[in-house]
Amino acid sequence: MSAGRLLSVLLLLQSRGRMPARGIADELGVSVRTAYRDLTRLQAAGIPVYAEPGRGGGYQLLDGYRTRLTGMSESEARALFFAGLPGPAADLGLAAEVTSARLKLLAALPAGVREEAARTAAVFHVDAPGWYREPERTPYLPLFVDAVLARRAVDVRYRRWRAPQEVERRLRPYGLVLKSGVWYLVAAAESRVGTYRVARVLDAEPSDERFDRPQDFDLGAYWSAYLDGFETRRYTGAATVRLSPRGRGRLPDNVPPEVVRAVEATARAVGDDGWVEAVIPTESTEHACGELLRLGVDVEVVAPPELRQAMAAAVRALVGVYGNP
Structure with missing residues (x-):
């Protein structure tokens, strides 16, 4: 049995009011059976927890009861920094401390302020990892x-x-x-x-x-x-490219922000059809070729010659794969 978990159950009831055993179990990451057992132990310890049967029922504290046991441990205080970042807190091994610290904070707040804090927490969520990528494993x-x-x-x-x-x-x-x-x-x-x-x-x-x-x-x-x-x-070279209006619009979804900024800073019109010519930074010929190929016919490499040749070779290879016999 965890004394810390019993305190978390008590603070959860104090801050949330009536809660079903399933809700308590989900909040603390334990089984429903464990939640029932913890509630029984709180009652045996003299805490005025009572059950309200029926639909919409659950467990709650007797009106007016409040615990003063809201002192935070050092690790819980440290975890407060990550209270709005559940993913990073879990990465750092502080998920349990964040939950406990949040409950203690809510329990210590006046009712009106507590409700406002809960409403605020319910409408913000931080998801740090970028799109199209699995989270990295960081066991250490x-x-x-x-x-x-x-x-x-x-x-x-x-x-x-x-x-x-x-x-x-x-x-x-x-x-x-x-x-x-x-x-x-x-x-x-x-x-x-x-x-x-x-x-x-x-x-x-x-x-x-x-x-x-x-x-x-x-x-x-x-x-x-x-x-x-x-x-x-990172960027050790440069390339001159021509972009169609559609290609320029597709840049933010296909190249890094530094390349987009370079196009905005150096673009000049090269005709009446909306095409522009710009100078962009490049990491290497191979890397630049792979990035620019994403834009298809909406980009043309003007210089340097080795990048233009690499693009041409890649296009010939694609024709060999998809062209008619």
Whole structure:
């Protein structure tokens, strides 16, 4: 039996009023049988819980009864930051703490304010991951949460893009960032601070080493600078393209925002039919070819020659697949 769960049942009844056993069970993630058992134990402990039979009935507290046991634990207070983000809270291993902290907050509010808070919570929902992508598996994320808070170094085996792909590092975690549904760890390794995609950590083990995070380190400022530098590192080339009005309209759904902004900044008309010519940043010939092919006949590559040739080769290959014998 969990004393914490019994307190959660009590606070749930205090903040919500009458609730069926099924509703209590669903809210706390337990079976209906467990909910009935917890309600019986509350009654045995002298808590004035009574059942209202019939349709629309359920369990509720005697009018006027309120508990003062609303003190929050350290982990629950920490979880308040994620109270509106159930997905990320679950990733971090804080789902239970978020539920408990939310119940304690609601129980401590006056009735009118509590109802307004409940109405507000019911009309906002955050879904961090982007479209067309499964959420990444991050089994070591809770470990990194503990390491960040305890300032404990972690030994990891990490898979990166360049060779050698698998490397071993001792990381001193400074913070965690959630970007478009993807978790990143910002950590010091050797003499520099770097960014690591948590889903690419193949193995992680806490070390005995403790460290002090620099007092002047600002996670938000670091991340903004990292994103600015990422674009510079990512786009190493440029291409001149021509776009039809339809192709220009389809850009936001097919290419990154940086490419869309480049078109808006450099587009110039090349005739009376609405076509424009613009200069866009590119990562590589292969990558640019794959992105631009999504626009079909609504885009023409003017330069560089190697990208135009790659597009032509891809189109010839498609003709070979779909053309008539």
